[in-house]
Amino acid sequence: LKIGTLNCARVAGEMEIEKGIAAAGKPIVDRHGIDDGLIQKIVYDALVWSSLHGLLVGDRNDQRSGKLPGVGMVHAPIALLPTSFPESYWKQACELAPIFNELIDRVSLDGKFLQDSLARTKKVDAFTSRLLDIHSKILEMNKKEEIRLGLHRSDYMLDEKTKLLLQIEFNTISSSFAGLGCLVTDLHRTLLNDYGEDLGLDSKRIPGNTATGQFAEALAKAWTEYNNPRAVAMIVVQTEERNMYDQHWLCTLGITYNVRTIRKTLAEIDSEGQLLPDGTFLVGGQAVAVVYFRAGYAPIDYPSESEWRARLLMEQSSAIKCPSISYHLAGTKKIQQELAKPNVLERFLESKEDTAKLRKCFAGLWSLVDSDITKKAIEKPELFVMKPQREGGGNNIYGDDVKETLLRLQKEGSEEDAAYILMQRIFPAVSPTFLIRDGICRKDHAISELGVYSAYLRKMKSLVTSFEMDFTSLKLYPFTLNISHFGCTGESPVCTCRNKESVIMNDQCGYLMRTKVSSSNEGGVAAGFAVLDSIYLT
Numbered sequence: 001l002k003i004g005t006l007n008c009a010r011v012a013g014e015m016e017i018e019k020g021i022a023a024a025g026k027p028i029v030d031r032h033g034i035d036d037g038l039i040q041k042i043v044y045d046a047l048v049w050s051s052l053h054g055l056l057v058g059d060r061n062d063q064r065s066g067k068l069p070g071v072g073m074v075h076a077p078i079a080l081l082p083t084s085f086p087e088s089y090w091k092q093a094c095e096l097a098p099i100f101n102e103l104i105d106r107v108s109l110d111g112k113f114l115q116d117s118l119a120r121t122k123k124v125d126a127f128t129s130r131l132l133d134i135h136s137k138i139l140e141m142n143k144k145e146e147i148r149l150g151l152h153r154s155d156y157m158l159d160e161k162t163k164l165l166l167q168i169e170f171n172t173i174s175s176s177f178a179g180l181g182c183l184v185t186d187l188h189r190t191l192l193n194d195y196g197e198d199l200g201l202d203s204k205r206i207p208g209n210t211a212t213g214q215f216a217e218a219l220a221k222a223w224t225e226y227n228n229p230r231a232v233a234m235i236v237v238q239t240e241e242r243n244m245y246d247q248h249w250l251c252t253l254g255i256t257y258n259v260r261t262i263r264k265t266l267a268e269i270d271s272e273g274q275l276l277p278d279g280t281f282l283v284g285g286q287a288v289a290v291v292y293f294r295a296g297y298a299p300i301d302y303p304s305e306s307e308w309r310a311r312l313l314m315e316q317s318s319a320i321k322c323p324s325i326s327y328h329l330a331g332t333k334k335i336q337q338e339l340a341k342p343n344v345l346e347r348f349l350e351s352k353e354d355t356a357k358l359r360k361c362f363a364g365l366w367s368l369v370d371s372d373i374t375k376k377a378i379e380k381p382e383l384f385v386m387k388p389q390r391e392g393g394g395n396n397i398y399g400d401d402v403k404e405t406l407l408r409l410q411k412e413g414s415e416e417d418a419a420y421i422l423m424q425r426i427f428p429a430v431s432p433t434f435l436i437r438d439g440i441c442r443k444d445h446a447i448s449e450l451g452v453y454s455a456y457l458r459k460m461k462s463l464v465t466s467f468e469m470d471f472t473s474l475k476l477y478p479f480t481l482n483i484s485h486f487g488c489t490g491e492s493p494v495c496t497c498r499n500k501e502s503v504i505m506n507d508q509c510g511y512l513m514r515t516k517v518s519s520s521n522e523g524g525v526a527a528g529f530a531v532l533d534s535i536y537l538t
Ligand code: ADP
Pocket: 155, 168, 169, 363, 385, 387, 390, 391, 392, 393, 394, 395, 396, 423, 424, 425, 426, 427, 449, 521, 522, 523, 524
C-alpha cells in the first residue's frame, strides 16, 4: 500500500465546491471545516483498516495481481466518508427491489417477448445475436428452468432538478461489489465510531449492509434445492480478474454453508465440461449444481468459439444458472427501454400499485426509431445518453458524440440504430467528497449512484402435474407421505396437483454507493472512474 505517498491534494476551484454544497441542499458536515491533520489521520486509519479487512483489489502495477491471489494487492478505491442520501429515497429503492425481481422473472419466461424486442438489435449487434441464438436453441428444446436464481443490482441516481429517484439500469449478470461494498459500509461505520464526534456524524445513520451474506445464502439455498450433496458451485471467471477479492468474499460460502466452490474460465469449461444425458453438468468429472457468472457479459469474454460452446453447454444442462440466458437478456438495455413503453409492465405484473412504483423510477427511454427524440437529441445531446447493449461500463456515448453518432446513423441510413437506445441524462447533485485511490486522498466535486442488491430464488414444482393416490395402498409403506407438500388438499383419495411454483427468496440484499468525479461520464470503479462508497441517511 502506497501510504508513503499520502497527500491530501487540495483541488482548484474551492469556491465552486462551496456553490456545489449550496446547490445540493444541506451538507451533512461542512467538510471544509475539517482540518487537514484530522483528514490525514482518518485516511491513514482507513488504509490500515482496508488492508486488514480485505477491502482489496489487484494492483494494476503488478502483472500477477489479476491471476494470483495474495500478490500485488492494493486497497479498493474508496470515499473517505459516506455520502449523504435522503432516507425516503433509500426506502423507495429498497421497496423496489422485490418488485423488479418478480418482473425480471416473468419477463424471462416470455421467450417471444425477448426475441421480438431484440429482433432488430440482433441484425446489427453480433454479441446480442449470439446470446439470442442460445436463447432460441433453449426455446426449441422446450427446456424450462426449474430452479431460477437471480443475484441482481438495480442502480439509481437522484435527479436534482426533478427530485426523482431514477433507475440507471438493472443488472442481471455479474452484479459486482456486493463483497467490497459491505466492507466499505463497515469501514465507514468504524471511522464514524472513532471520529464521529469530531465530524459531527453518527455511525448509526449508515444503514447496515449484508449483501455478501445474503448473496452467499441465496447461492447456498439454490445449491440445496439442486439436491446433490456432492455437486459444487462454479464461478465463471475471466482469465485475469483484479476484482477477485470481491468474488472471493462470496465464496466464504464454502465455510458458512459447506458448499464447495470452483473457479473456471469459459475456455476451461469448454475443455473440461461434459453434459450427461440426464442433464447433469460435469466439470473435470465433478457435478455442478450452480453456475455463477462473473464473466460472460462482454464480447471480450468470448475470444473464440470455445467460449460460446461452453455457454451453450451450461445453458442446456440442469445446473442452476445465475443468470440463465433468459435472465441475461431480460437485463439488457433494450429490454429496459421496451419495459418503459406504455402498457408493457401491465403484461407482466397484475398489481397496479407495483407497476406505478416501477414506472415512477423510470427515466425517459427511447428507441432510435422515434424521430422526434433523435431530433431533440441532435439539438441538445447533453440531455441524453446513448447506450449500446453492453455491460461493464465504458460503453455509453455522451455529449457531442451523441450528436455525431446520430447524424452518422441518419446519413448511412443503416439499421445500426437498433444497436442503441437513448436515455434521458440524469443529473444528480454535486457535492465535495474525499476520494482515495492508490493511497492518495483528494478532494473533488462528486456525484453518486446508488445500487441496491437483490436476490431471487424460485422453484417450479412441475415434476408431478397429476397423479392418483390409493390411500389403502399407502398403508403398506413404512413412512408418512405429507400430502400438503404436493399442494393437495388430501380430502379426496384421487387428487390432482397443480403446476405449483414457489418463491424461496425474494429479498433486497444490501447496497453499494459509487461516487465519481462529477466531470466523468461513466461510473465504473474497476475502470478507474469511481470509488466505492456507502450512504449516510439524512
Ligand atoms: P453498464 O451496464 O455498462 O454499467 P450503465 O447504464 O450503468 O451501463 O452506464 C454506465 C454509467 O454511465 C453509469 O454507472 C452512470 O455513471 C452513467 N450513466 C448511465 N446512464 C446514465 C444516465 N441516464 N444519466 C446519467 N448518467 C448515466
